Amino acid sequence: xxxxxIQLVAQKLGKHLPFxxxxxxxxLAPDVSARRYxxxxxxxxxxxxxxxxxxxxxVGPLGGGSQDIEQRDAFILIQQLLQKHDIRVPExxxxxxxxxxxxxxDLGQETLAARIASPETSREExxxxxxxxxxxxxxxxxxxxRADTESCALLVxxxxxxxxxxxxxxxxxxxxxRDSGLTVGEREIFSDFSCQLSEExxxxxxxxxxxxxxGHNIHILHDNTLAIIDFQDACxxxxxxxxxxxxxxxxxxxxxxxHHHRELFEFATTILPLPECFLPIYFEYAVxxxxxxxxxxxxxxxxxxxxxxxxxxxxxxxxxxxxLEAICKKFERAADIIDIILKRSGKAKEWASMAWTVxx
Numbered sequence: 001x002x003x004x005x006i007q008l009v010a011q012k013l014g015k016h017l018p019f020x021x022x023x024x025x026x027x028l029a030p031d032v033s034a035r036r037y038x039x040x041x042x043x044x045x046x047x048x049x050x051x052x053x054x055x056x057x058x059v060g061p062l063g064g065g066s067q068d069i070e071q072r073d074a075f076i077l078i079q080q081l082l083q084k085h086d087i088r089v090p091e092x093x094x095x096x097x098x099x100x101x102x103x104x105x106d107l108g109q110e111t112l113a114a115r116i117a118s119p120e121t122s123r124e125e126x127x128x129x130x131x132x133x134x135x136x137x138x139x140x141x142x143x144x145x146r147a148d149t150e151s152c153a154l155l156v157x158x159x160x161x162x163x164x165x166x167x168x169x170x171x172x173x174x175x176x177x178r179d180s181g182l183t184v185g186e187r188e189i190f191s192d193f194s195c196q197l198s199e200e201x202x203x204x205x206x207x208x209x210x211x212x213x214x215g216h217n218i219h220i221l222h223d224n225t226l227a228i229i230d231f232q233d234a235c236x237x238x239x240x241x242x243x244x245x246x247x248x249x250x251x252x253x254x255x256x257x258x259h260h261h262r263e264l265f266e267f268a269t270t271i272l273p274l275p276e277c278f279l280p281i282y283f284e285y286a287v288x289x290x291x292x293x294x295x296x297x298x299x300x301x302x303x304x305x306x307x308x309x310x311x312x313x314x315x316x317x318x319x320x321x322x323x324l325e326a327i328c329k330k331f332e333r334a335a336d337i338i339d340i341i342l343k344r345s346g347k348a349k350e351w352a353s354m355a356w357t358v359x360x
Contacts, residue, residue, distance in 0.1 A: 010257075012096065012319035021043045022040060022042060023048075024041040025038050025039070025041075035230075050105065052103055058070065062233060064159060065158060066157060075102065078154075080151060085143050086139070087140060088225065088226065091105040092107045110296070111136075112215040112220060116129065116215060116252060117251070130256070131267060134267060142207075169291040175299040178261045187338065193333035193336070197287065200331075206238060207237070217229050239273070240282045244285060245336075247265060250312045253315065282358070283360060290316050290323060293312075315355045318351035318354060325360075
């Protein structure tokens with residue numbers, strides 16, 4: 001539960017620092033999680049703001065390791081690890097464990113997602129920003145994982161397991177196709193496919209992963225350099241996850257355009273620590289990610305009334321169709337899934353015609 005008087009918490013956290021009095025507290029727009037953020041204006045700071053992060057009890061989607069580390073404590077550990085490897089993240093000014101809050105550096109209001117989506121942003125600027133983001137991803141993925149450090153031990157313990165992965169693609173049938181009249185047999189096909197796909201993903205090479213490396217979690221600073229936020233769920237995960245999230249999630253690919261999107265993907269393959277024959281790995285994780293996201297966004301729209309997520313469903317479903325085609329030869333159920341989607345989703349074919357993926 002958010003503290004009743006968030007302003008008093010902000011005042012308490014700033015009292016031992018030369019911040020002065022709290023002038024104003026502004027609630028920032030929430031996203032999917034229970035975390036909440038507030039921009040705090042202080043009287044004696046330059047710049048005059050900080051961000052108060054309320055992180056309720058919880059160990060995150062992958063747990064908190066053997067010590068059940070809370071997300072806010074994981075944030076501190078991962079922040080220190082990323083800073084150690086020269087990755088720009090917000091400074092932590094103060095902590096209030098009893099109030100479940102952190103006082104953080106304010107990285108500003110502009111996200112990479114917003115800049116890329118703006119019609120005023122040139123192709124050259126988009127290219128420079130996305131390449132910078134890919135360079136940051138390379139830094140993250142190249143972090144050596146040593147078991148003798150607390151932060152790295154947490155990353156190792158948080159590796160996604162089969163049962164969690166299996167639930168991802170099934171969200172597509174549970175929520176996106178929920179009212180489409182799926183038969184018991186069709187649901188079994190989705191379950192079989194989800195198990196087969198998840199077993200394969202379990203064998204993917206794993207690297208340090210931000211775990212939500214989307215444009216909304218990358219901020220553009222005043223000098224046009226980038227910084228990353230919301231890394232408290234970092235873990236070891238498939239080498240394909242963060243790249244797909246960066247270049248595709250929430251219509252990023254659409255705002256780039258097909259040709260530019262593919263150029264950036266090819267650029268990423270030259271600098272990231274990728275295995276040989278990366279494309280099959282990429283498509284397997286892309287299907288998993290996009291089926292889960294399409295299902296999750298559908299649930300947010302239908303059950304929670306969050307209409308803003310509806311805009312991202314068409315291109316996500318459209319990509320699912322192409323990604324399933326890319327893995328049909330390896331996964332016998334993939335073709336069956338395509339047939340079910342075309343039968344049960346009236347717009348899937350139309351959405352596939354306006355979406356794309358990399359060449360396979």
